[in-house]
Amino acid sequence: MRQLLCIILLSAAAFAVQAPQPEAITGDYIETRSADVYTGACFANGEMGLAGDQAILAWHVSKGSWLGQDLAGLSIVAAVKASATLGDPYANPYPARSVMIVDQRATAEQRAALMEFARHMGGQLLARVEKVVTAPIDMQVLHQADQHGRAKLRAGTFAAIETRGIGAKDHLCGNEATFYPPLTSTSHSMPAVAMTDHYEGPGLGVSWTLHDKRSAFVGSFAEAGQ
DSSP states (O other), X not given: OHHHHXXXXXXXXHHHHHSOOOOOEEEEEEEEESXXXXXXXXXXXXXXXXXXXXXXXXXXXXXXXXXXXXXXXXXXXXEEEOSSOTTOTTSOOOSOEEEEEEETTSOXXXXXXXXXXXXXXXXXXXXXXXXXXXXXXXXXXXXXXXXXXXEEEEETTTEEEEEEOOOGGGOXXXXXXXXXXXXXXXXXXXXXXXXXXXXXXXXXXOOEEEOSEXXXXXXXXXXXXX
């Protein structure tokens, strides 16, 4: 009897070890804020309470699946209006309202998986979704060494982003640093200049068009699949 029990336990352990793990989901990430993220403390303090309560988060999946759906080649974008400057340690940005823009090439099942993936990555920031729209999404992060920090996003007529790398002329006070971290988990990110940061759509009660702010992140993500 004991031998039989040992065999069963060993078999169960071997099965658990050999059980396939979900493939990691990986891809590119772009973020913009309505406050500078690469800045000096004096500039950041000057914007707190006055700006930084708006953001756009965008993911393009290179490979991987979520909730059993293969999402390779698809994108999702979230526009956010928070209750205070995002990252301000003395203010509460929640509740935050968001609009999700889902890749129109996705099937109904893939759209649902994309939204759940975005909620997982955004956490409380994307807990209150006011509107979901579908649109063609073109998102490009340029990985060549001579294109450092350059990325483009167009999500239908709702959102547009274009970034470039930070250069010597973008150091205004001499004490700049990455003052705020990205709003979501990344495997790599770098601050960048948002030459264009635009949102115009339903659900948030506000639209914006900003130019030439040190308010973007360009990077990548890698998350264990579910």
